[in-house]
Amino acid sequence: MVIVTEFGCLVHEYVERCSGLVFPRPNECPQCRVADTLIGHGFYERKALSPTQVYVLRIKRWYCTACQRTVSLLPSFLLRFRHYLLDVIQSVVILRFEDSASWAQVARRCAVAGAPSSRTIHRWCDSLAEHASVWWAAVQQTLAQQDAASPLLDPLGKSAGPRDAPRALLQATLHLLAWAKTQWSALADYGLADRFRFLWHWGAGRGLGRLV
Numbered sequence: 618m619v620i621v622t623e624f625g626c627l628v629h630e631y632v633e634r635c636s637g638l639v640f641p642r643p644n645e646c647p648q649c650r651v652a653d654t655l656i657g658h659g660f661y662e663r664k665a666l667s668p669t670q671v672y673v674l675r676i677k678r679w680y681c682t683a684c685q686r687t688v689s690l691l692p693s694f695l696l697r698f699r700h701y702l703l704d705v706i707q708s709v710v711i712l713r714f715e716d717s718a719s720w721a722q723v724a725r726r727c728a729v730a731g732a733p734s735s736r737t738i739h740r741w742c743d744s745l746a747e748h749a750s751v752w753w754a755a756v757q758q759t760l761a762q763q764d765a766a767s768p769l770l771d772p773l774g775k776s777a778g779p780r781d782a783p784r785a786l787l788q789a790t791l792h793l794l795a796w797a798k799t800q801w802s803a804l805a806d807y808g809l810a811d812r813f814r815f816l817w818h819w820g821a822g823r824g825l826g827r828l829v
């Protein structure tokens with residue numbers, strides 16, 4: 618299991634400062650919910666890709682002495698099961714779903730010398746399309762609970778079915794971020810370019826599962 622964690626730094630800073638980073642220990646095990654059972658369990662290595670670089674990161678791991686399972690702290694600039702940095706994936710899905718770019722345009726803007734491959738780009742978009750409606754519904758529900766009078770809810774109306782779900786989700790995330798910034802000062806620096814990372818951190822903490 619992973620806990621998506623905001624370290625407040627970019628990937629190269631995470632790599633460079635790794636020994637100086639603070640890895641927050643959860644108060645309770647996210648799996649068995651028993652308190653004060655997590656002990657340090659070292660690190661594992663994983664790669665993170667940009668179109669031009671390969672980063673090797675050390676991922677902090679905790680071990681629960683109650684349920685004997687491990688939990689690791691995944692930096693919020695990474696998704697589970699995806700090698701590429703979340704920023705790269707964000708650029709692709711925004712171009713494709715929000716700007717309605719063609720596949721060729723997406724590749725031209727986001728890929729360098731064929732990385733990521735067009736196959737990978739397609740796979741990300743398919744995956745977001747598959748999961749977006751669940752995430753969108755959760756965002757809408759939170760917004761409705763927080764601000765029932767918001768005129769910005771459901772900007773695509775009834776057309777926001779599965780076909781438009783990725784676009785609707787990207788839009789709704791802007792509203793969620795705008796609201797969240799009024800609640801948590803830690804989000805003060807978050808802007809448009811951080812919305813996917815914010816969404817991932819927010820939704821993973823609510824157990825929404827896979828995003829892309």
Ligand SMILES: [Zn+2]
Nearest residue numbers: 646649681684
């Ligand atoms: Zn446990």
